[in-house]
Amino acid sequence: MAFLNPAFMLMSFHFVQEREREGVSTCVCACANSAHVLCSDLFAMEMTTDEDALFEDLDFAADDSSLFSDYTTPLSGLINNVTWLRPQEICRSPCLFPDDITEAYPKQGILGDCWLLCACSMLLKSHHLLDQVMPPGQHVWGEKGYRGQFRFQFWRNGRWTEVRVDDRLPCVKNTLCFSRCHQPSAFWVALLEKAYAKLCGSYEHLWAGQVCEAVVDLSGGVAERWSLTHAEDTLSGRSLFPELSNEMRKRSYISCCVHRALSGSSEQGQFHALSVMEWTDVKTSAGDQVRLLRIRNPWGRKAWNGAWTESGSGWNCLDPSCSADLLGRTQEGEFWVDEMEFRQEFDEVTVGYPISEDWHLQSIYTGSLLTHSQQISGAWVKGQSAGGCRNNSSYSSNPKFWLKVREGGEVLLSLLQHRSVSTMCNSKQRPTDGSTKQHLCQAIALHVWKVDKKHYNLMQTLNSTPCASTRTHVYEREVVVHTHLSSGFYLLVPSTFLQGAEGQFLLRVHSTHPAYLSAVKVCTQQECTGGEWEAVTVCGRWTAGSTAGGSRNFSSHGQNPRVPLNITYDPGGTNVKITLRQHSPENALHAIGFHVYKIPDGKADSVVISTLCPVVSCVPHAHSQEVCVQCRLPPAGYIILPSTYQPDCSAEYTITISRRIHRKAINSQECLGRTVQEISHVSVMGL
The missing domain is CATH 2.60.120.380 (Jelly Rolls)
Incomplete structure (x- = not known):
């Protein structure tokens, strides 16, 4: 399956007991019957005394309309059980980020949005991305300018979109029921999750999704998915991600996921996403080289039974000081696996292209900065430009674009179809088999032909073999083509698989050398x-x-x-x-x-x-x-x-x-x- 979810296992309210064991209960309000009783008189004096002045978001109200879309996920069990509280009503001293950055990582609640939380971890590696998504300088609890409002920015359909929300968060028994930080008093994750839910239409719309989509929405960049199982099933045609340089290992964002029930660690669950935090090569006492990967589970617990658990047999073959060093790096919810385990237990990886502070993509293949970028919008219109795939005689009616490459080099092309919020909100048939959003996408593909600038026969060109293309039409929001192009002119044709399928799209080009993208202009009879x-x-x-x-x-x-x-x-x-x-x-x-x-x-x-x-x-x-x-x-x-x-x-x-x-x-x-x-x-x- 292409979409990820935690297989409904977190629907139990045992999470409340778990958080109480973690000490969260010492931070909640003493009076459970009053959601607005402050925990500390001193803190109340620091806060504004006019509760009516606090912002209340009427567009994303603190009620069931913001929680649910069609009640087809296990979240429907929360009906009439949710109380909306502000952070100062949940704990004594709320903050956005903890002093220890390792405590800022997301921890998943009962919402199946592991895919979003894995992408959130990317922001903690790139402060300029974090500042873009969550602009700094916002007034927080205890500050004079605090008004209960927070601003976020998400990249959608080619531009950054601002989303404002209040800080009333869904709780059960005065405890956050959805995502939070490992440090319970830090609220950047819960607020970002709420803003993203507003962007998508509801919290329930976050149940199941693609890590690659969240990576793009939180960075404006590009992400690729690679299969670890069968080469014929992968979008890029690779059976395993390529060897990355040491620099790219550190700079790239990598997530892994499970599509099937795991044999050695069934608790992982099906359709679950995890973050690859680190990978390193070590030598055993016998002189053999082993590649180890440090994995973070957004559930906040290790849930792993492999050879490299804390008491696993794998550590016996390493120098004790090396073992102690590696085990000392693991935080809550993290564990080590070797590459063989990784290939056996995980089905797919998502790799996000690093973005420099100058906002240039860095190639995950070569490490080169793709310093030139362009984008152009288009649409498939039924009866005019929705020609379908190459099997249809109407394929030539699809939108067409020129790409002029002045100097040969590395080129990254991406075709992203729009999925409007209104379409998502109006959807009434949401499967719960791990493919929640798939029905909202068309199967799309992008083909590229090199042509003569002045004269070419369109039908002969389209009947020839493209010089680059996606492997096939796929039901994804975005497809990516990585290639090297020589100087010259290229014809780009984005298409849907079905003839007459309508939709809007964004075509993007990132390259190491200047390239110019434009829509094909047709010559009229006159x-x-x-x-x-x-x-x-x-x-x-x-x-x-x-x-x-x-x-x-x-x-x-x-x-x-x-x-x-x-x-x-x-x-x-x-x-x-x-x-x-x-x-x-x-x-x-x-x-x-x-x-x-x-x-x-x-x-x-x-x-x-x-x-x-x-x-x-x-x-x-x-x-x-x-x-x-x-x-x-x-x-x-x-x-x-x-x-x-x-x-x-x-x-x-x-x-x-x-x-x-x-x-x-x-x-x-x-x-x-x-x-x-x-x-x-x-x-x-x-x-």
């Missing part, structure tokens, strides 16, 4: 009228049951009328204009389009259309009076097949073929007709 032209008009009819074969989606496509086209002159640039016009009333238009096939030598009469790929297409079929395509065709013999989208649609049509000629036209004619309805297949760079 812009390509240079030179001498000769026009021929052919009339025909689609007849139900005989010549109305429909589009290429139907086996009867070859029954459509065939219009011969002979090209003898190619001066460079556009040399053919084909216009198809149907003679039907405006209120009874069919969806029309056409394909152009190159015929093998001497086989014009016997060519089987189903065995050929079109060299030019005017698709998707449009409910328009007229459609048109301009293109460049080399000298050869061709066949034009006009068609309606559905078979057995009767109508009359006219095809006008305009060809460039090398002599002065005697009887030339040009039919501009209505506004061009389909995109051109001749594109120019627009920078």
Whole structure:
């Protein structure tokens, strides 16, 4: 499964007893029946005496509307059991961060958001990221300017979005029921969790998710997922993350997760995410080298039975001083595993690209800074630009972008589809099998072709092998392509798997050298009228049951009328204009389009259309009076097949073929007709 959750095991309220054993009860209010009784008169004097002045967030109210979305997760057991308290009502001396940074790490409550908490650990490694997400200088408890309000910033759909929340937090028996810090009096994690829940629509929307999504939302960077099991199942095609340099081991953020029930440590649970805090190579007494990884469990307990537990047999093969040093580094909820255990017990890793203080991504592959970045938005629109995958004849209608690379180098491309908050909030079918958010995403992919700047045949290009691409369409919010590109021009085509699937997306490019990203600008018929032209008009009819074969989606496509086209002159640039016009009333238009096939030598009469790929297409079929395509065709013999989208649609049509000629036209004619309805297949760079 692609999504992570703690398998519902924390729903029990035993967490309250556990926290009482940790000493939390000494910090809670003495009067359990009054949620607003302060623990200390001295602290109350330091606080504002006007409780009404404290901010109350009406957009994310302290009630069940902020907790639940559709009551389909185990959180529904909290109905009518939650009390909302401010930190000063929970403990005596609340703070944002403890003095000991090791006590600031998140500890998971009964909410299945281990994926978010693992990403929160990343912020403690990068103070500039932490300051970006939680701007410094905010007034806290006991300060004169404190008003019970906190600001956070999350990166969404290409920009940083501010989220303001009050500090009323959900509690059970005066104890936080969701995430907190290892030091109970520190509240940065609980407040960030609330702000992120507001961004997503509710706390329940945080039940199950992807670590990589949270990493991106908390950094504005890029994260990749790699399989540790089967190479064919991984997004990057790797069976294990590559060897990282010592620097990248320290700078990269790495998380690991379990998709299945663990054999050696069943308490870990299925769909659970953990953080890789450190990895180091040590030598055994026999001289063998062992790679050890220090893992942090957001549950706050070790829950591990391997050879490298505190009393495990693995330590016997190391020098006692080395063993003592490594064991001394572990904090609450941390444990060591060797690389063999790691491969056997975990299924997947997420690696977040480090971000420098200058806000440049650092390549996890080479360590190089990707100092040049650009982003551009786009959309898949049904009937216009939602062409689907390469299996569809309408693939060419997908949005297209130019990438101009001035100097060869390392390039990181990412395609991120928007998932609006309103869509998430309105969702009423939330599975609880570890794939909670999957249904909110389209299966997406990104393909890249190197092309000539001035002239190229779109259909021939798209039918060729891309120079780089995602491995397949996947149901992920973001897909990533890491590659090295030489200087030149590249055509980028983002697509959904399903034809007609709508959505908005963000295309990002990070590179070591200057690269320029722009949307493909199409050349209209009026812009390509240079030179001498000769026009021929052919009339025909689609007849139900005989010549109305429909589009290429139907086996009867070859029954459509065939219009011969002979090209003898190619001066460079556009040399053919084909216009198809149907003679039907405006209120009874069919969806029309056409394909152009190159015929093998001497086989014009016997060519089987189903065995050929079109060299030019005017698709998707449009409910328009007229459609048109301009293109460049080399000298050869061709066949034009006009068609309606559905078979057995009767109508009359006219095809006008305009060809460039090398002599002065005697009887030339040009039919501009209505506004061009389909995109051109001749594109120019627009920078």
